[in-house]
Amino acid sequence: MSRLSAGTLSLTLLMAALVSCTGDEKGTDTSTGDGGTDTGDTGEEPDPVWESVSIESSKSVTGLFVSAQDEAWISMGGGQTRLFQSGSWTTVDIEVEDQDLNGIWGSGSGSSATVVTVGDAGFIGTWTGATWEITDVGTTNFESVDGPFETDLMAVGWGGIYSNASGEWTYVNITGGHRFNHVWYDGAIGAAVGEEGALGLYSKGVWTIIQEPERRAFYGVSGTGPNDIWAVGEKGTVLHWNGTEWEDLSPEVGEYGIWAVWAPNASNVFIVGNSGLAMVRRSGVWEELPTGTNKNLYAVGGTGLSDVWAGGGFGTVLRYQP
Numbered sequence: 001m002s003r004l005s006a007g008t009l010s011l012t013l014l015m016a017a018l019v020s021c022t023g024d025e026k027g028t029d030t031s032t033g034d035g036g037t038d039t040g041d042t043g044e045e046p047d048p049v050w051e052s053v054s055i056e057s058s059k060s061v062t063g064l065f066v067s068a069q070d071e072a073w074i075s076m077g078g079g080q081t082r083l084f085q086s087g088s089w090t091t092v093d094i095e096v097e098d099q100d101l102n103g104i105w106g107s108g109s110g111s112s113a114t115v116v117t118v119g120d121a122g123f124i125g126t127w128t129g130a131t132w133e134i135t136d137v138g139t140t141n142f143e144s145v146d147g148p149f150e151t152d153l154m155a156v157g158w159g160g161i162y163s164n165a166s167g168e169w170t171y172v173n174i175t176g177g178h179r180f181n182h183v184w185y186d187g188a189i190g191a192a193v194g195e196e197g198a199l200g201l202y203s204k205g206v207w208t209i210i211q212e213p214e215r216r217a218f219y220g221v222s223g224t225g226p227n228d229i230w231a232v233g234e235k236g237t238v239l240h241w242n243g244t245e246w247e248d249l250s251p252e253v254g255e256y257g258i259w260a261v262w263a264p265n266a267s268n269v270f271i272v273g274n275s276g277l278a279m280v281r282r283s284g285v286w287e288e289l290p291t292g293t294n295k296n297l298y299a300v301g302g303t304g305l306s307d308v309w310a311g312g313g314f315g316t317v318l319r320y321q322p
Contacts, residue, residue, distance in 0.1 A: 026060045026077060026102065026298055048292030050278065050310070050318040055082065055089055061311030063144070064299045065106035067113050074299075074311055075101035075117045081125075084317075094125050094132045101125075103144040103182075105153065114150050118142035124155065124169065137162060137169050143180065148187035154202075156180035156192050161200075161207070174200075174207050182260075184221045184229070191241070193218035193231045199239070199246065201229070212239075212246075220260040220271075228266045232258040238271060251279055251286040260300045262308070272297035272310045278320075291318055 055061075059077035066072045072084045079096035081104070082089045094101075099120035106115040106127075115127035122137035124145075139159035147153035154172075155162045158179035161172040180194035190202030197212030203226065212218075216234050223229035227243030236253045238261070239246045251271075258273035269281045276293040278300075279286050291297070297312035308320040 026062050046290040048290045050291045050320045053317045053319055055315035057315030060298060060313045061317055062102045062298055063104040064301050064309055064311050065104050066302050066309050067106055067109040069303055069307055071109055072309055073104055073106055073115050075104040081117055095134055096123055099123060105145045116145055118145045118155050144182040146183050146185045152187055154183050154185045156183040161192060176209055178209055182220045184223050189226045191221045191223060191229045193221045199231060222261045222263040224263050224266050230261045230263050230269050232261045232271055253277060259298045262300045264305060268305060270300050270308055272300045278310060289320060
């Protein structure tokens with residue numbers, strides 16, 4: 001096990017370098033779902049353990065909010081948002097000019113759900129139950145949004161970090177000009193990850209940003225508390241913050257890019273990535289969860305261990321209900 005501490009920043013690279021796919025794929029998905037090297041398994045493909053509830057689309061599912069056992073919202077390339085209810089998808093029209101929506105957050109369910117989606121050119125849309133309220137922050141692309149309440153959210157992108165805790169969206173001044181791809185924030189503790197190995201931790205109102213020595217891009221982050229935060233990215237990288245240092249807990253997946261992570265509790269973490277990769281780490285052991293697709297998967301989340309969703313290229317949406 002190799003480790004990266006905030007003090008020494010030393011990390012042993014487990015895998016050889018390979019250029020993995022970039023975030024540009026996540027809008028109109030022109031990829032074939034490859035994006036990773038052969039893992040060496042020449043046997044028959046295992047039976048998938050996920051159910052497909054996919055949409056016919058050339059656009060990618062970029063983010064998801066699972067609001068109830070059989071209810072989910074997704075953001076997509078091309079400025080689309082959709083809602084899954086009663087076993088089918090409904091398009092929830094939003095006034096955006098074919099710009100990609102890159103992330104989505106929500107609370108509540110049914111008619112009481114509040115949903116916030118973010119996207120290109122500083123776009124923020126808030127669903128109030130009947131219509132979308134549109135905000136244009138005037139920054140570059142937002143990639144992700146998260147938080148405990150509608151009035152306490154953080155949105156990140158290649159223009160930095162923004163917060164709405166003051167009542168309006170304001171820029172969080174952080175030295176370094178980091179380009180962030182994803183954020184996790186519970187109201188007290190937070191983390192943001194991005195390009196050039198950017199790993200950010202938030203506590204007591206202060207952001208601390210370091211750069212992983214190999215400068216690998218990180219695409220997703222999730223956590224359960226100050227001693228349990230997960231970051232995933234290119235070259236099959238999975239890092240875990242244990243409260244003191246970043247541990248490298250990468251699974252043996254060759255050079256597959258890992259796009260998203262979801263930690264429902266301290267004992268379980270789900271990851272998804274290139275070519276339909278999906279895995280869960282239970283009690284310290286990685287287990288493959290065959291998806292039956294070769295499409296890249298860009299988002300993962302759920303209501304609990306028995307209801308996990310993943311979304312990705314060409315309208316792919318999967319459900320795992322063991």
